[in-house]
Amino acid sequence: MTAPTPVLTSRRAWIGFGVLLVGTFMSLLDTTIVNVALETIRGSLDTDEATIAWIISGYALAFGLVLIPAGRLGDRFGHKWVFFTGLAVFTAASLWCGLASGPLELVIARVVQGIGGGLFFPAVTAFAQLLFAPRDRGKAFAVMGAVIGVSSALGPIVGGLLIEALGDETGWRWIFAVNVPIGVLALVAVVLFVPQVGGGEKSYVDGVGLVLLAGGITAILVPLIQGQDEGWPVWTFVSFAGGVILLVAFWFWESRLAARGVTPLVHPHLFSHRQFTGGTVLAMIYFGSFTSIFFCIALLWQAGLQHSALETGLVTIPFALANVVGAALSDKLANSLGRGVLAIGTALVTIGLGATWLVLLLTPAPDLNGFELIAPLALAGFGNGLFIAPNARFIVATVDRSEAGSASGVIGTVQRIGSAIGIAVVSSVLFAIADLDGIGDDIGAAIAGGEHANPDAAASAVLAEHFLPAATSAIAVSTALAAISFLLVWTLPKRVSLH
Numbered sequence: 001m002t003a004p005t006p007v008l009t010s011r012r013a014w015i016g017f018g019v020l021l022v023g024t025f026m027s028l029l030d031t032t033i034v035n036v037a038l039e040t041i042r043g044s045l046d047t048d049e050a051t052i053a054w055i056i057s058g059y060a061l062a063f064g065l066v067l068i069p070a071g072r073l074g075d076r077f078g079h080k081w082v083f084f085t086g087l088a089v090f091t092a093a094s095l096w097c098g099l100a101s102g103p104l105e106l107v108i109a110r111v112v113q114g115i116g117g118g119l120f121f122p123a124v125t126a127f128a129q130l131l132f133a134p135r136d137r138g139k140a141f142a143v144m145g146a147v148i149g150v151s152s153a154l155g156p157i158v159g160g161l162l163i164e165a166l167g168d169e170t171g172w173r174w175i176f177a178v179n180v181p182i183g184v185l186a187l188v189a190v191v192l193f194v195p196q197v198g199g200g201e202k203s204y205v206d207g208v209g210l211v212l213l214a215g216g217i218t219a220i221l222v223p224l225i226q227g228q229d230e231g232w233p234v235w236t237f238v239s240f241a242g243g244v245i246l247l248v249a250f251w252f253w254e255s256r257l258a259a260r261g262v263t264p265l266v267h268p269h270l271f272s273h274r275q276f277t278g279g280t281v282l283a284m285i286y287f288g289s290f291t292s293i294f295f296c297i298a299l300l301w302q303a304g305l306q307h308s309a310l311e312t313g314l315v316t317i318p319f320a321l322a323n324v325v326g327a328a329l330s331d332k333l334a335n336s337l338g339r340g341v342l343a344i345g346t347a348l349v350t351i352g353l354g355a356t357w358l359v360l361l362l363t364p365a366p367d368l369n370g371f372e373l374i375a376p377l378a379l380a381g382f383g384n385g386l387f388i389a390p391n392a393r394f395i396v397a398t399v400d401r402s403e404a405g406s407a408s409g410v411i412g413t414v415q416r417i418g419s420a421i422g423i424a425v426v427s428s429v430l431f432a433i434a435d436l437d438g439i440g441d442d443i444g445a446a447i448a449g450g451e452h453a454n455p456d457a458a459a460s461a462v463l464a465e466h467f468l469p470a471a472t473s474a475i476a477v478s479t480a481l482a483a484i485s486f487l488l489v490w491t492l493p494k495r496v497s498l499h
Helices: 008-034 035-045 048-076 077-097 103-132 134-166 169-175 179-193 209-229 233-258 269-272 276-305 309-315 317-337 341-360 371-397 401-434 436-449 455-491
Strands: none
Touching: 008 035, 008 048, 008 077, 008 103, 008 134, 008 179, 008 341, 035 048, 035 103, 035 169, 035 209, 035 276, 035 309, 035 317, 048 077, 048 103, 048 209, 048 276, 048 401, 077 169, 077 179, 103 134, 103 436, 134 309, 134 317, 169 179, 179 209, 209 233, 269 276, 269 317, 269 401, 276 309, 276 341, 276 371, 276 401, 276 455, 309 317, 309 371, 317 371, 341 371, 341 455, 371 401, 401 455, 436 455
């Protein structure tokens, strides 16, 4: 029997929800704060290119795969204690990341951190639905959206400030460790202030389906990240094929469960709605597009152009601030323009990324100072804000009301998988063109040629020559994905009820 939702005063509901938003802030801050630390991690731990990609992709993939079963666990054991467990795992893994002594250990810790984030994130949405009366629910989701926007905006700056203040060797460790004191205080606050809601439902957790899905996606992701670095050996193609086979097996398993009347991890019936299928593809491709640009810019600015982590964080601020503005306007514009707000958002992102690509293509490396990217990144950020908030609701509206919960879980998972795959594809393009194996010889030739004032100047010039065209090509891939997203918007319904 499902536990009844407690009757709370408005003040108690907001205090409890505020505690939950601390976890939301931490998990989303970690998606952007790490980008500015990638180069310092690469130098500190002597990592290869593939490991850098895994630090981002591993977190996103683990986060996404846990979202759906986490919601089911909340229904069964209560959302409060699933949130508490997820936050505890996230906090402990943050400490582990900060103490990691090698690249493999850091990647594993990031995967565990992603599992923790994926465990507690669905509980926040569940509490927003369960703690508030319908008239206050929209305000709760608006506050949650603001927290998401602000945490994403602060990530690059907070990361840059920590590395600037504490140095390359220690600073990157504190971008993870800073979560520990906040997480411990939040855990105490969860016990004291967050009510128990949900629990008691006999919900089935599809462990076999989760293993097949995770195995299939990972088998595809591994060669995407490792293949370029290792010269695309035979095992990469075997892994691709194995991933496809596992995903086909996942589909048959889910269909079998549904036929038996058991709730599967992903209900195949959802994809009988043509618009929902188009919407999930849209979500995957779009998230692959916009999340990968920060990866490119961070590596170009630090590894290629030799700027500091703080300077790198400042370059991305126009995107982040404009994103907050776009998100604040998105609900009102969605009500008046319907699907048009998503079309405008993806169009602005495509134009902004295209303009970023053009700036990098036409501007010599010595002349790049970041000011040229203010307008393009602000345009892309504003478009991203218009798209992110309403897109899931438009996709969910394509299915029956009774399927809305399952559809929401699928969309959240697909978004994170899209981010992981986007980073994998873009990193392969970037590192293939950068040709880091040849940098040492090129620096030696530049020094021997005597065309530069000193060896440091020669090394800087060679690094820029390798990274600028690589980042330009990688951002072209992101732009193309954004353009595909614009076309897929038209598969969604013209108008939906957003409240």
